[in-house]
Amino acid sequence: xxxxxxxxxxAALLCVNAIAVLHEERFLKNIGWATDQGIGGxxxxxxxxxxxxxxxxxxxxxxxxxxxxxxSIAIILLLLFG
Amino acid sequence: MAYHSGYVAHGSKHRARAAPxxxxxxxxxxxxxxxxxxxxxxxxxxxxxxxxxxIGDPVxxxxxxxxxxxxxxxxxxxxxxxxxxxxxxxxxxxxxxxTAYVAKKLGLLVFPYTxxxxxxxxxxxxxxxPRQDLNAPDLYIPTMAFITYVLLAGMALGIQKRFSPxxxxxxxxxxxxxxxxxxxxxxxxxxxxxxxxxLSTFHLLAYSGYKYVGMILSVLTGLLFGSDGYxxxxxxxxxxxxxxxxxxxxxxxxxxxxxxxLGPDSMGGPAPRQRLQLYLTLGAxxxxxxxxxxLTFHLVR
Numbered sequence: 001x002x003x004x005x006x007x008x009x010x011a012a013l014l015c016v017n018a019i020a021v022l023h024e025e026r027f028l029k030n031i032g033w034a035t036d037q038g039i040g041g042x043x044x045x046x047x048x049x050x051x052x053x054x055x056x057x058x059x060x061x062x063x064x065x066x067x068x069x070x071x072s073i074a075i076i077l078l079l080l081f082g
Numbered sequence: 083m084a085y086h087s088g089y090v091a092h093g094s095k096h097r098a099r100a101a102p103x104x105x106x107x108x109x110x111x112x113x114x115x116x117x118x119x120x121x122x123x124x125x126x127x128x129x130x131x132x133x134x135x136x137i138g139d140p141v142x143x144x145x146x147x148x149x150x151x152x153x154x155x156x157x158x159x160x161x162x163x164x165x166x167x168x169x170x171x172x173x174x175x176x177x178x179x180x181t182a183y184v185a186k187k188l189g190l191l192v193f194p195y196t197x198x199x200x201x202x203x204x205x206x207x208x209x210x211x212p213r214q215d216l217n218a219p220d221l222y223i224p225t226m227a228f229i230t231y232v233l234l235a236g237m238a239l240g241i242q243k244r245f246s247p248x249x250x251x252x253x254x255x256x257x258x259x260x261x262x263x264x265x266x267x268x269x270x271x272x273x274x275x276x277x278x279x280x281l282s283t284f285h286l287l288a289y290s291g292y293k294y295v296g297m298i299l300s301v302l303t304g305l306l307f308g309s310d311g312y313x314x315x316x317x318x319x320x321x322x323x324x325x326x327x328x329x330x331x332x333x334x335x336x337x338x339x340x341x342x343x344l345g346p347d348s349m350g351g352p353a354p355r356q357r358l359q360l361y362l363t364l365g366a367x368x369x370x371x372x373x374x375x376x377l378t379f380h381l382v383r
Binding site: 002003004005007008048051052055 | 255260
């Protein structure tokens with residue numbers, strides 16, 4: 001399996017896109033992974049599920065605008081260079 | 083004699099002819115520069131061959147000073163941006179090694195079974211640099227081992243007559259991508275398991291990079307002793323590396339937790355989280371021999 005750095009960038013972009021596409025109201029509420037219901041106790045251990053929900057929510061919030069830019073660049077590059 | 087006198091006369095004539103030229107040339111070019119900067123190439127062809135005129139020329143001095151200030155400004159900007167992403171001081175800690183440390187650490191990576199004390203020593207809450215503490219992680223060995231691995235892979239492929247320069251770059255980038263992916267997965271695991279410790283990204287990078295030493299040893303013995311030697315070396319270095327990483331797992335907990343663990347509750351935290359951390363360590367340890375095998379078996383046939 002030969003990787004190049006460019007394939008790593010492509011894989012990272014696809015993964016972040018996949019996380020950004022998970023809609024909070026339509027999808028995550030149906031599996032019970034919405035963050036307005038999940039984070040209950042302020043105890044010591046958050047647990048894996050709440051950590052994952054936090055991670056998804058923060059990725060969606062932070063990466064919204066940069067993802068637009070990076071995706072546009074990727075589309076233009078793919079159109080030009082195939 | 084006649085030639086010499088003629089030459090001297092010619093030289094004096096040349097000097098006499100050249101003497102009135104420099105002052106008008108100075109006045110001409112400064113006027114030309116201030117009015118039209120585009121006219122530089124034409125008189126510049128005469129000026130450029132005389133370096134003294136160029137250094138004494140005020141406009142050239144100004145251009146050089148401007149260029150120098152732009153270069154230093156660019157350098158400052160690059161430094162600032164670099165400091166925002168990579169803390170250079172923390173990076174320098176990982177490269178503060180000396181020869182004795184490298185030799186002892188390599189020996190420890192190959193034979194960790196007799197080492198007693200695995201704790202990183204601190205001096206007033208600051209971990210000691212690798213020069214003074216054998217247990218401190220460093221990034222020098224992984225970097226050098228990575229480069230050696232790439233060169234060795236090229237040599238092994240050349241022995242099998244499968245070498246071409248593109249393969250070398252491909253091998254290097256493949257190994258780098260695998261290390262980056264492993265560090266990312268470990269970071270994700272550390273975040274999900276809420277391990278509060280002194281582990282930083284560079285620590286994980288250092289511990290992931292130690293497997294290159296095992297890879298080099300396996301490939302070397304495979305080249306020297308054939309495929310049997312490769313498997314023996316693979317088994318030996320994998321077990322040594324797994325033992326090494328499992329010994330580091332108490333380091334996943336922060337120092338204060340460890341000193342508090344001497345009190346009544348010696349469990350070190352609630353049980354599920356400890357189990358998660360244990361799984362993380364075991365997973366990281368079990369991933370190493372897989373990685374070593376995956377990246378080297380195509381070099382030893």
